[in-house]
Amino acid sequence: MSDPAVTATAAPAARRPVIAIAGLAIETSTFTPTRTLAPAFHPDRGDEVVARYPFLASYADAADFRGALIGHALPGGVVARPAYEELADEIVARLTEIGPVDGLWYDIHGAMVVEGLDDAETDLLGRIRAVVGPDVIVSASMDLHGNVTRELAHQVDLVTCYRMAPHEDALETKERAVRNLVDVLATRPVGRQRPVKAWIPIPVLLPGEQTSTRIEPAASIYAQVPEVEQEDGVLDAAIWVGYAWADQPRDRAVTVVTGWDRDVVAAGAERLARAFWDAREDFAFVAPTGSFDECLAAAVAPGGARPFFVSDSGDNPTAGGSGDMTWGLTQVLAHPAFAAPDGPTLIYASVPGPAAVAEAVAAGVGATVTVTAGAEVDDVHAGPITMTGRVHAVRHGDRDAETEVVLQVGSVFAILTTLRKPYHHEHDFTDLDLAPRDADVVVVKIGYLEPELFDMAADWMLALTPGGVDQDLLRLGHHRIERPVFPYDREFATPPDLSARIVPPSNEPLGAA
Incomplete structure (x- = not known):
């Protein structure tokens, strides 16, 4: 909310400001052995970029939007340096072709890890700044599971992130970043070129499944964000x-407040930082938890609610897991309850296995096949799994999986994919002739349930399984994070400094911390 007491000047009506759009987004686990290559970002270019954000049409009279390159990859392993260089070079080249711009919308996630870089988003923005110049106003939209270093806060002029986990407000957040940028370009206080930025690092590192805004204390903490904004x-x-699943010095909670009044901005940042820090011991998992065996036992218990969802969280591909682990499916197929076809129906999503998928496709629906899948990349906890079952369904053309097959083994319907894929929507299952609402148990490689799954689940548990996104951070182990940090450290020799750091604009030196 701008300060009505400050006189504003409108930009000349004769020319709409030109706003470029660029960014690379991926959530990267350094504990996952896979490497992410350039095609995984499915980049859009030029007019494709503008078309992917329908809300931009609402601002067509206020700004001229020019797409450079936007790439959003499924979370996974570290981005290979050549892949990053290829995409970064193309962004720079396209921005050079676009020519002078007044603003840049930087659409990123904030947890991209590139080989040899500890703060890839800042590195990329630095390259962009070298092309567009220091006077261009940059507005960034981010995931709340991203990381904001002091250096990134320095390079941006405006920055915002999701206020909901699960991220039901993703498009709303992106539009807010654009709206803020358009407003600042159109109307700025006299004598003020850039907003004030207050940045506060908070020594807390928790997984998203302990900080969901569905429950307390995150629900009340995030409810304060719009109050500060007002x-x-x-x-x-x-x-x-x-x-939480990248071993880097930047990994921790952060608050950033931007605006025109230095004192108010600083006070708002401190209010939010203090609220988060004071609640550190209160954060709890978003659902009942247990070992995988305990979750399966609860799922098949007589008289239980159906369908019962189990989150196989350690290999969650939407948090950065390889999605390649067979550990969970191995446990399911070894469970006696599911040995016979007339046992409780269980859907398992999913395990990649390109050769297994090809064999099932060649055999066709209804055929009985013996195939081996999984653990081609991540075999730390279990090796490839061999199954004999009936081909229940085949589907081609998925954006992530490419080809999917369903193999029925006993009463288990195991989804196998050419490439890893997250299963978040009901149609992900019904497209494969599966009925999750009628199943007894649905096991999904995920953390907290995404909205459609949450609505379908009559009951659910979060299985604390191993993998590249293990919920037990201490078991997983970090070596490069800044200490002390909660929960690695529960006793602090001195209270953390939660005072606001006023970060200078990008056209001024950053200086010492």
Whole structure:
């Protein structure tokens, strides 16, 4: 909310400001052995970029949007350096072709890890700044599981992130970043070229499944964000939980508040930082938890609610897991309850196995095949799994999986894919002739249930399984994070400094911390 007490000047009506759009987004686990290559980002270019954001049409009279390159990859392993260089070079080249711009919308996630880089988003923005110049106003939209270093806060002028986990407000957040940018370009206080930015690092590192805004304390903490935003002199307020599964110095919670009134901006950032820090011991998992065996036992218990969902969380591909582990499916197929076809129906999603998929496709629906799948990349906890079953369904053309097959083994319907894929929507199952609402048990490689799954589940548990996105951070082990940090450290020799750091604009030196 801008300060009504400050006189504003409107930009000349004769020319709409030119706003470029660029960014690379991926959530990267450094504990996952896979490597992410350039095609995984499915980049859009030029007019494709503008077309992917329908809300931009609402701002067509206020700005001229020019797409450079946007690439969003499924979370996974570290981005190979040549892949990053290829995409970054293309972004720079396309921005050079676009020519002078007034603003840049930087659409990123904030947890991209590139080989040899600890702060890839800042590196990329630095390359962009070298092309567009220091005077261009940059507005970034991010995931609340991203990371905001002091250096990134320096390079951007406006920055915001999701306020919901699960991220039901993703498009709303992106539009807010654009709206803030358009507003700042159109109307700025006299003598003010850039907003004030207050940045506060919070020494807390927690997985998203312990910080969901569905439950307390995150629900109440995030409810304070729009209250701070409504203060006179504030443009935007945000809290980043940070990304827990990358072993980097930047991994921790952060608050950033931007606006025109330095004192109000600083006070807002401190309010949010203090609320997050004070609640550190109160954060709990979003659902009942247990070992995988305990979750399966609860799922098949007589008289239980159906369908019962189990989150196989350690290999969650939408948090950065390889999605390649067979550990969970191995446990399912070894469970006696599912040995016979007339046992409780269980759907398992999913395990990649290109050769297994090809064999099943060649055999056709209804055929009985013996195939081996999984653990081609991540075999730390279990090796490839061999199954004999009936081909229940085949589907081609998925954006992530490419080809999917369903193999019925006993009463288990195991989804196998050419490439890894997350299963978040009901149609992901019904497209494969599966009825999740009628199943007894649905096991999904996920953390907290995405909205459609949450609505389908009559009951659910979060299985604390091993993998590249293990919920037990201490078991997983970090070596490069800044210490002390909760929960690695529960006793602090001195209270953390939660005072606001006013970060200078990008056209001024950053200086010492």
